[in-house]
Amino acid sequence: MSKFLALIKKEWILAGRQKAVFLSLLLFSTLVILLIYFGLEVLEVKPKGIVPPVIWLAIVFGGTLQLNRTYDFERDEDVLDGMRLIPDIATQFYLSKFAVNFLMLAIITVFSSFVASILFDYPLFTELRNIIPPLFLGLLGLTAVGTTFSTMVMVHHKRDILLPTIFYPLIAPLSIAVIKSMQPEYLDAASWFKILLVFDIIYVTASLLVFDKMMEG
Amino acid sequence: MKKKYIIGLAIISVAFLYLVWTSFKTSFQFALTPSEFISKQAEFADKSVKISGLVGRGSINANMTDYNFLLSDDLGRIHVHYKGIVPNTFREGAEVVATGRFNPANNIFEATELLTKCASKYEAKY
Amino acid sequence: MAKKFISIWTIVTAMLIAIDAYLIAFYAPIEINQGAAQKIFYWHVPSAMTMMTFYIIGGVASVVYLIKKNAKADALAVSFIEIGFLFCTIVLVTGPLWAKPVWGAWWTWEPRLTSTLFVWLVFFGYFMLRASLENKDHARLYGSVLAIFGCLHPPAGFKFALKPAGCNVADADCFYYNCAFTRRLIGLFKI
Numbered sequence: 172m173s174k175f176l177a178l179i180k181k182e183w184i185l186a187g188r189q190k191a192v193f194l195s196l197l198l199f200s201t202l203v204i205l206l207i208y209f210g211l212e213v214l215e216v217k218p219k220g221i222v223p224p225v226i227w228l229a230i231v232f233g234g235t236l237q238l239n240r241t242y243d244f245e246r247d248e249d250v251l252d253g254m255r256l257i258p259d260i261a262t263q264f265y266l267s268k269f270a271v272n273f274l275m276l277a278i279i280t281v282f283s284s285f286v287a288s289i290l291f292d293y294p295l296f297t298e299l300r301n302i303i304p305p306l307f308l309g310l311l312g313l314t315a316v317g318t319t320f321s322t323m324v325m326v327h328h329k330r331d332i333l334l335p336t337i338f339y340p341l342i343a344p345l346s347i348a349v350i351k352s353m354q355p356e357y358l359d360a361a362s363w364f365k366i367l368l369v370f371d372i373i374y375v376t377a378s379l380l381v382f383d384k385m386m387e388g
Numbered sequence: 389m390k391k392k393y394i395i396g397l398a399i400i401s402v403a404f405l406y407l408v409w410t411s412f413k414t415s416f417q418f419a420l421t422p423s424e425f426i427s428k429q430a431e432f433a434d435k436s437v438k439i440s441g442l443v444g445r446g447s448i449n450a451n452m453t454d455y456n457f458l459l460s461d462d463l464g465r466i467h468v469h470y471k472g473i474v475p476n477t478f479r480e481g482a483e484v485v486a487t488g489r490f491n492p493a494n495n496i497f498e499a500t501e502l503l504t505k506c507a508s509k510y511e512a513k514y
Numbered sequence: 515m516a517k518k519f520i521s522i523w524t525i526v527t528a529m530l531i532a533i534d535a536y537l538i539a540f541y542a543p544i545e546i547n548q549g550a551a552q553k554i555f556y557w558h559v560p561s562a563m564t565m566m567t568f569y570i571i572g573g574v575a576s577v578v579y580l581i582k583k584n585a586k587a588d589a590l591a592v593s594f595i596e597i598g599f600l601f602c603t604i605v606l607v608t609g610p611l612w613a614k615p616v617w618g619a620w621w622t623w624e625p626r627l628t629s630t631l632f633v634w635l636v637f638f639g640y641f642m643l644r645a646s647l648e649n650k651d652h653a654r655l656y657g658s659v660l661a662i663f664g665c666l667h668p669p670a671g672f673k674f675a676l677k678p679a680g681c682n683v684a685d686a687d688c689f690y691y692n693c694a695f696t697r698r699l700i701g702l703f704k705i
Binding site: 320322323338340341344 | 580581629632633635636638639640642643646647649652655656659660662663664666667
């Protein structure tokens with residue numbers, strides 16, 4: 172546990188040095204929403220149902236940038252090799268990375284929910300009850316898979332292309348589940364929510380299991 | 389260490405099996421029969437629903453890609469309107485599932501999607 | 515020896531494909547509702563079954579690699595996934611070819627079609643990842659992790675989960691009747 176806290180402290184200090192990056196993540200998500208808005212300009216009346224998918228897209232695109240820089244500080248100076256010398260660190264290390272990514276993505280989520288509801292005239296506060304649980308579970312799954320996958324492409328110089336190609340098809344079913352369960356007027360929303368929950372269980376467990384092996388070498 | 393893997397694998401397999409099992413269970417749950425829909429009409433006002441029934445004999449009225457027909461079961465029938473290309477197994481007496489919304493103003497079910505259930509068996513044409 | 519075996523096997527396979535094509539075209543009857551389009555099932559359905567089997571074996575081999583770090587297990591996983599990918603492509607091509615005359619559209623967001631597309635994309639990414647990692651150990655390790663996620667990426671569960679209430683022509687009960695035709699094909703050889 173103390174190892175985990177130390178790792179979190181490390182992440183916290185490092186994040187503090189990178190406030191500018193954080194701002195550009197938020198800006199990027201806003202730009203995604205703006206672009207979608209202009210893409211949909213032909214629709215004179217924006218149906219309420221398009222806002223949850225727009226929020227989710229902003230999270231996925233903005234989140235990809237964050238996930239890609241998960242190991243920015245470990246890549247150089249062989250930090251990972253040093254990390255491997257510490258016994259039984261893998262799970263804690265994964266969880267610390269997971270926690271940071273989850274927090275960042277959560278901030279992106281809150282921010283882009285506000286931006287999207289302002290631009291699309293969406294009653295965010297009355298819908299909160301419907302969108303928070305699916306978004307939370309969606310973030311959980313997205314972060315679990317994303318953190319594992321960013322480990323794979325960590326040392327690769329084309330990782331910004333590679334990560335989305337291997338990552339997006341995998342989270343496509345998750346995205347469908349999130350978007351469908353955010354819309355209660357859709358009749359299957361409740362069963363999609365259960366499916367989303369099960370996806371999360373599978374992805375988080377599988378990530379924790381494989382990460383040990385990935386750290387070994 | 390070993391224990392962790394066994395527990396993890398067990399969780400994954402249970403979750404996976406649950407996924408397969410629920411989806412088997414729920415896959416037919418959401419299609420209503422026409423009579424069910426009529427009796428619960430208020431509940432489904434303004435919601436997208438799936439209705440499955442038989443295409444009434446002699447009820448298809450098609451104009452280019454505009455289709456009007458009656459979807460019926462033993463106890464009730466609904467007037468369905470669908471605009472689009474229909475599958476070529478769509479015919480009178482075929483079992484279809486229509487997805488869409490009911491328009492109470494003119495009592496027509498506006499279908500956005502039409503699927504034909506498969507013929508109960510394949511028949512050879514010699 | 516192995517090379518000779520492979521070349522003989524290739525010829526045998528090619529001949530079997532030709533016989534199969536002949537039987538599908540001339541021996542199997544034409545289905546009454548769907549017409550000649552139904553005949554594509556003789557390719558489509560077995561390809562889907564092969565794809566599933568090979569992906570599952572590839573996934574299991576990847577798990578074995580991850581535990582044992584045994585290069586043989588990885589070679590097995592790659593070969594099964596490669597063949598699975600090939601059959602996945604066949605499924606994705608024959609599916610729309612069948613759907614156009616029967617459903618009236620090349621592509622519908624039909625659950626099976628959609629999930630097959632996702633699986634195809636996941637394993638496309640698998641080859642991309644393997645090809646672009648220069649360190650062979652990394653390629654094996656990360657490739658097997660991706661394969662495991664790809665196989666968990668519930669192809670089976672998802673397939674049914676998305677299933678619309680109306681069963682489609684490619685559905686289970688229809689499939690058994692399709693089998694009945696296949697049995698007739700097999701019966702031909704017994705005579």
